[in-house]
Amino acid sequence: MRKGFTILELLISIALISVVLLLLLRVMMALEVINHDTSYASDDEIARTEIIQNIESDFIRQHLNGLQIEKNNEQIVFYLDMDEDKQLIVSKNSITYDGEVFSIKSVNAQYGLCIDYTYTDLENDYYLINFTIPVYIDGENTTSRDDLIFTYMGLKNEYSSYPNEFVC
């Protein structure tokens, strides 16, 4: 009666296991690359949420009495006239709000300096401001999901002063 494996069976088993392990290794390496990219993307996503939350919290806590937007070749500056005056400075690689700098980490991403701004009058003396800072990945703004979108709605008063439009 035969016992154990023949050398051929062992060789074939080892070869099959090696093939499966090689395939798994390739999958794991691909996942490692994805994880690396995703960790940068998620860092930027966290920074995006933090910037939006910081600014919107201030909008809610303090009335926005006025807004000025200035642009030059390297940066765009929002002068926010609130209970405490604050500045939002956007450059290609970072956003600075009230002195705190948020740098973009993904190497292929940049903030766009051509913002989308709208001002809308609402009934009951309310008004709505929307502005969007676009994010370019590899030079293209392919999705609005990464963009920083800010909204402010408030009651007009005699001190209110906002641009009706912004041409970039």
Place this chain on the structure above:
Amino acid sequence: MKKGFALLETIIVITFVTVSLLLLYGTFTSMIDNSRKNILYDDASNIYRMYYLKEYLELYDLQNYMDGVDIREITCEDFSTNSCSLLFDEFELEHLYLVKYGLKDYQESNYSSTFNQYLYSLSNESDYSYRLVGEFIIEDEYHYASIGVMKE
């Protein structure tokens, strides 16, 4: 003398490897699906849009619509202001719902699967009476965000 593998051995090994690979594939697919879905839920900018919408509609008696109905779709026709449509357009809002807080059983077939999935993903740990749920269409995808509303 027996040489090589028996058919049974080969089938068992192939089955085992196939099942393992299928399990791996299923796990990764569901992980990717979940992360894709989560991107569409409760984006920070959409939450603040919902906040401002709630504040504005409360000027126009939003409270009147919290009348015990589990889920109520709110349209701009319910409010006596033309600004409502402007807000819907600016915010890319497709539908707006008032949903009872902590709702578990409701007629799912009356609503879209994406809406049902969003409701299931929500926690019910706060003390609000209702939540205002916005369904946004952004780049042909349904996004959702909500904010709690207290009945006065």
